[in-house]
Amino acid sequence: MAASYTHQTAGKIVGGPHCTRELAAHLRLFGDIKSALIVTQPSMIRQGIVEELRRQLSAAGIATEIETGIKPEPTVQNVEQVYDRISGQAFDLYIGLGGGSVLDAVKLLSVLATNPASVSEMIGTDLVGQAGIPTVMIPTTSGTGSEVTPNAIVTLPEEQLKIGIVSRHLLPQLVLIDPVLTVGLPQPITASTGMDAFTHALESFISNKANPLSDMFALESIRLISRSIAEAYRDGSSVTARERMLVGSMYGGMALTSAGTAAVHALAYPLGGKFHIPHGVANSMLLPHVMEFNMDAIAEDRLACVAEAMGLQTGGTKAKTADRIVAQIRSWTKELHIPQNLHDYGVTERDVAPLAEAAAKVTRLLNNNPKQVFVQDMQALYHKLLP
Structure with missing residues (x-):
């Protein structure tokens, strides 16, 4: 467990059905x-959610413009192209309505408006010089937890890799957690997205930087997601299951904010960068194999805590507990x-070596x-996923 630790998150969080x-x-x-x-995304426009927000803001005397140019798993170039398109207008507020790609991009658009640096120059930790335009985050998937983290992920096509930008200036001022969306x-x-959120929580709990704050959020995230992911999948109309997933995802984001994710994410990034495998899918594919690899290095009491949060039997040996979790x-x-x-x-055996070389560069997470x-x-x- 980390000797010292910090925690930072969004300025204000509002939750509950229809809180938007x-x-x-x-x-x-x-x-x-x-x-x-x-x-936002075109799907939010089709569902009428954007128009509802516009009417509400208009009644409050706030003029709005809509931007839908952010692509899934956005590249540096995509974010900068969108910024070039909107930079001629002075907005007092940026609102992100969508999944993790949209939320991450809004964070970057916000600081591009107030910093002379490019997105590429911000890659890394604490390389954003000053605060951006105030932001509001409204997640519409239960996965990344981006709404409460100081992180933004972008794709570098030239390196066939996804990489992180981490800064306190990326934290939003307001978050709305509305399960109805x-x-x-x-x-x-x-x-x-649900398995992505679970991976955030699990990796944060076993991270070398795990601490009392991250543990609290990680275990509650594991508990909520374990008890609701199958129900949310089978019955997508269950607001109860959706709310548990959305709060669980947010807690996972809070956990990784101070503890960080680990090898699963490091290995997933090249799969997204080169083969465009959705991030949550890549994490889900890797998670059982990486956990099996890690099990002998995880303390017995930590494994028991994970099993208990997952609702699994906790008696028996460390090996049996580990087997239950992976199973x-x-x-x-x-x-x-x-x-x-x-x-x-489209991944083949000859891709394994370059994928591993790319993953090895993600030392921020591997550490x-x-x-x-x-x-x-x-x-x-990787070979385990090429049967």
Whole structure:
């Protein structure tokens, strides 16, 4: 467990069904807001959610513009192209309405407006010089927890890798956690984003930087997601299950804020960067194999805590507890129909070595892993997904 630790998160969090209807009232904390940019996805427009927000803001005297140009797993170039398009307008507020890609991009658009640096120059930790335009985050998937983290992830096509930007200046001022917005999520997105959130919590709990604050959020995230992911997948209309997933995802984000994710994410980044495998799917594929690899380095009491939070039997040896955890993860991937074969995405045996070399560069996350992962270990882990 880390000798010292810090925790930082969003300025204000509002949750509950239909809490987005209260957005205008909560904007009072920003002072005099005259104009806002809503960055979102076309699906949110089709569902009428964007128009509902626009009417609410208009009634409060706030003019709005809409931007839908952020792509899934956005590249540096995509974010900067969108910024170039909007930079001629002075917005008092940026609102992110969507999944993790949208929320991450809004953070970056915000600081691009107030810093002379490019996105590429911000890559790393604490390289954003000053605060950006105030932001509001409204997640519509239960996966990344981006709404409460100081992180933004971008894709570097030239390196075929995804990489992080970490800064306190990326933290939003207001977050609205409205489970009703996630009711219409398709099953594949429910599955992949839900397992992504579970991975955040589990990796944070076993991280070398785990601490009392991250443990609290991680275990509650594991508990909520374990008891609701299958129900949310089977019955997407269950607001109760959706709320548990959304809060569990947020807690996972809070956990990783101070503890960080580890080898699963490090190995997943090249799969997204080179083969465009959705991040949650890549994490889900890798999670049982990386956990098996890590098990002998995880303390017995930590494993027992994870098993208990997952609702599993906790008696017996450390090995039996570890087996139960991995077995449950494998069971979920089958029940949620998450792919388990990299061949389905065009990955071949000859790709394994360059994938491992790319993953080895993600030292920010690999250093958090409870067990050292060498390049040959990474190759063996990828091979397990090439049956």
